[in-house]
Amino acid sequence: MSAPTEETLFPTTGEPVATIARRGRVGLWLMIVADVAGTIALLISYTYLWSLNVNGGWAPPGARVPFTESNTGPQKADATWAAEWPFWVILLLVLLSTVAMWWSYKAVKAGFEAAAVTGAVLSTLLMVAALIAQWIQITTFPFGPSDGAYGSAVILLCASNLFHMLLVLFLLIGIVNRTRKGLISQDVNYQSQAVSYYMTWVVVAVLLGALVTTFFVESPNTDPAVFGTFETGAKSAPEAPPSPSATPSSSPSASPSPSAS
């Protein structure tokens, strides 16, 4: 297994492994592009709703300022913001797992295959830990998916983290197996490299999630009335002012509902 790289050939196509590796890298980067776009879509959703605070419904009911209390729906009245530290704990776990994977890759590149196996196993374990932590976080949020846009956005961000971690876990198990079997060796190591790259992106994704959930909490739009008052469809709601007339931008002589006459 100490033959120089250009002589090892890819079994199924007989091309030099270097060619296959290059192909793999290009494909990986493109895959990451797609994944980035998806993550950006989620972040856009979070920040956009955060900035709009439509109808005062961004914050969980428990954390709302009085003037938006009108929206009582199937929401938990005591739901409030999520704790921030779990996001960073999970980020740390993923980060460590990634570092371990990089170490394993460097090791296999340098020919220490036993160390590589250790690194991969370590990385797997850390990823499992991150997975469990993420699961616990999702299940123990003080709010449900319906408790304000914030709740929905945070839960979906965490769900996408969960998805990333599951994917990485699958890859890591493969890497462990293959390194053990010597399929990933000093000559043929582009797969560990690819997984390391991908995990690096996953770290970035988790980091972005942690950043927005930490720093974009209270909506900057404290006067959501500019987006119009809007009655809830809940039958139990008290008699609300008729919607269309109560815009601040139209004349203040907003009419009471005809039924009051």
Added chain:
Amino acid sequence: MKRFLVTAITVLVGVAIVAGIGVFNSINQEEPAAIVAKQVGTKSTPQGDLPHYELHLDVYPNSSDAVPPPRTTGAIQANLLNGQPFYHPSTSIQVPANSVVTIHFTQYDSGGQIYNPYFAQVHGTMDGTMKWNGKEVSEIKPTEVGHTFTVHQYPESSQPYFFLSVPLPMNAGNAKTDKNGYPVDPQKVSVTFITGEAGTYVWNCEFPCGDMYQEFGGPMQTRGWMAGTFEVVA
């Protein structure tokens, strides 16, 4: 000339398939049989004496042994709409042109807050009022609406503009009910209006009584349940 044979066959088969699907669905989507207003004499109006017609419409909160649900296309749709409110006996309504029409509603459903108080008022009737359990009212509390019967424009400029909206008050949640769960003394509403020239219109309920977002899904968006056609025939 095999090629032309193949062409002919393909075209015929294709047309047959498309036409088959079209016809099948078209028949499948038939509106329920219309209920026609019956003449009960004449009535004197500002426009002079006009023939007077009547028809009866009931609103049920859900189907039961006594009241079968409206015919719905597809088992899944029927399953989804099961237990939803609907107008009975039909949602296709036919009234004569240039005459006085009285519709008697019997409302068995509960209710609550309506989005738009405008539809808690009576619009388009002869003197802007309706008869609710005997007394004349022109509007009811927006928080106590059960359903509305709102006829509105059909996009034909050739026919007269026609708008009729009747709020049907809700039954109290604790009202005494019979074995089918219907109130024993439901809300009785009757409205009288004058129809103009012939025309086709649609009507639907403006009170959120369906399911899903804003309770405007399900029956609210299904002909035969909470929406239908309103035809003024010459």
Added chain:
Amino acid sequence: MTATMPPPDAPEAPTNRPPSMHRVRNWMRRPYARWVMVLTVVIGFLLLPLCWLLLAAMNQTGAPASEIMQDIETTVFVFTIVSIPITAFVFAVLVYSLLGWKHVSGDEVPADESPAIRGNVIGATLWTVVSSLLAMFLVVWGLVELAQITANSYGTISADEQPGGKDALIVNVTGQQWVWTFEYPQHDGLTSDVLYLPKDRAVYFNVTSKDVIHNFWAVELGVKIDANPGAITQTGVTPNKAGTFNVRCAELCGLHHAYMETQIQVLEKDAFDSWVRESGGGRTS
């Protein structure tokens, strides 16, 4: 054609002319070039009536009933005229290549006889410059018109901050499945299912929706804005023509979307006031 052509035997003095111009002249002498130009002109004139036909179609039901609609129609007219030459040229090339240049049919591959033109600096540059200029013109025109329309329809500025906003009529438009209601907050919340507007008086619309997205389209007034749930969008117009016009919903909104229509009654001032009085707008509630 031939009359405009200098006699071929008389060589024009080349010294005072740059070679490129020389080539252009030479090119202009080629029959197919002349034919394509002739075709372009012919097709262009054939297309010209479109400018008026489009407007005729738009004006069928009484438009333009406002300055905004007039701006829109001017824009359509100008854009049509501007895009006719380039369209005509492309069509001319298509036609001439079908009828004028050489044809081969049959199944065997024709011999390579076409000129191997891999590009033409003059032509390409000309095309680029012209199309860019056209695009520029369209952009500038569009921006100016948009600014004007925004000024006419008061954009998103609230009524009170508007010049003359005080004496403008405010209408709160509410879309809901599947009816429009129009409320006049300055008249004790008088509400109607038909949109009554005074002629020659600025109107602000505060548009919102109770449930799903609708689109408030006052067709002949050239007003269109989405009615969004949880938001109030604003627009405005000054009707300058009395009559009966249409409001249509231009955003699919469910079962009876097709039937979500109503009338606009643009009345003279006093007629409008009497309508307000009769329908209880004067009542103090």
Added chain:
Amino acid sequence: MSTATTTVRGVEQVTQPPQHGKPGGIMRHLNLGTGLLTGIVFAVGAGWIVAALTPSSATTPTFAPAEPEYVYLAGLIGWVIGFMLGMGAFIGPLRWMMGRDLTHDDAEYMAGKDLGVKRYFKFTTDHKVVGVQYLVVTLVIFGFGGTLAMLIRTELGVTWSEVFSPEFYNSLIGTHGIAMIIAMIIAVSGPLGNFIVPMMIGARDMAYPRLNALSLWLLVAAAVCLISSMFVGGMQDGWSAYQPLGSQAPPGMLGYQLTIIVFAISTAIASVNLMTTILTMRAKGMTWSRTPIFVYGIFASSLMGLYAFPFYQYSQILALTDRVWGTVFFNPLYGGSVWLYENLFWLLGHPEVYVIIIPTAAVTLELMPVFLRKPLFSYNFAIAGIVGVVALSGLVWAHHMYMTGWAPAVNYPFMLSTEMISIPVGFLVLVAIGTFWRGTVWTRLPLMAVYALVFNKMIGGVTGIYLSDVPADQYFHGSMFVVAHFHYMLMGAGLFGAMGGIAFYFPKMTGRILDERIGSIGLWTAFVGFQLTFGSMFVAGLQGMPRRVLQFDEQFNISNWISTIGAYIIGLGMLIFLAAIIFSWTSGVRASGNPWGSKSLEWQTAQPVPLENFEVLPVVTERPYNYGVPDPYDEELAAEDGDRVEKVGAS
């Protein structure tokens, strides 16, 4: 680890991983039949389990749907997973994870080596098989969408009453829309991109053969989801499925959402595969300046799909959770925003248009030199046009939202960017007419399609200028004018271009020539019907007819009648074209390896194309499109210049 070695592609002594059992292993037993079987079993099973678990009274005032929706959703998910499982899509990853790599024999079996016709019904990795499968799937989806189109036009043509109920009509327009969009997205990139591109760049296969098969079969699974939605109430909210209206729609909505989610995955995979192939596997000597324009087109389209589709996918994922899980992203009652949906949606929605247009334009430019026997006119402008479109494609989405009141201020920049895009598109037109210029027209079907395409594209482009302009759009937005415009672009330019491209490559794909006569009849019938249908639809839009309505004022009757007649003519033409395909495929004239006398690489392969295309990988030594003879006029000019110089010297 065993040290077995074999000879692979002429390379000797390639170490092989241990061979477990017969080549192909379990894949020998998996095919479309097992896929359908497992798919149905999983669907029914999942549905049954959910039905057992869900309380049937799940109806609440919010998004939470009733029990049948959960059952349907579970059934859909079960179908997709079961189908892919039964096709054997998960075997490869599993073997990779277990560390049991494919041997050369396994790979050859999966590529369909001596499997005969059976290979078209399996998880086959050979790019040519996948291309043909894509062609069939495309035709099927077109048939589905076309049928719905006929029903729509019937409803609109019968102006005196409702042929279908509004519920059904609303689901018709939505499903027709998305079916046709999907069909157009894959119409060129699928069949031709997979079949032709590897041969065109002188490669033996795609970069990731198994991903190639995966993308195809995911598409099949998605298509089934879409069609199934018609049977559960459909999606009554247009193909754009604006929320929150989509949250009121019947369960068919779930079918749509799952279709999009799966289809986006399939597209991403296919895009990555094509782009990697193009980037890394071009033959020796095929520099970027020697790469055929079609390759550029496919690359651009894949790139746009790659960055745009995830937005669409996530918009649908969020809508799905809104519907079944009670999140509130698009529910303004609790802080959601409808503008968020519109933005996410159109962030795909506009690039997607170019994902459709660019490959068809590229395949057009690819075939024009062959039939005009002259080089492509200013190849660089073609590339510049494609690059320009890609560069601007991501910056124009909000022109679909001019009238939403979302942010009136951004209408100015978006109008700018939108109208700028007419410049690169103009380049493509220039290249087209420049190639027509003085060309010897070989009147074959593919070239006829090009005439149709350029004509429609001009009309579509010009009407697009009105819509790109905010003031005019204030009248046209949401009117029939828009419908006519994008049909001119997507169908008039896209579909006719795709017909031309398929007619062009038909001999290479099937070994037979597409019947000239029937094909032309079909093409021109469809073309005439097309002008009638959408020309009069422009009129309806100008008169002020909103789109997606099933009843309308009498003033629109005439244009709608004409439109409907035209639509039936289109249907007739398309059926005739289909007949041409069926007839030619079964018993058409056998084609030589290179019936069009093309000088491009893909036509130099043997016929039928062997498993790995080339015995020896080719080497490219010259620019593409070396047709034609020196321009006689040039000699004249040169001569004249000669005289001129003398004269100057003399004077």
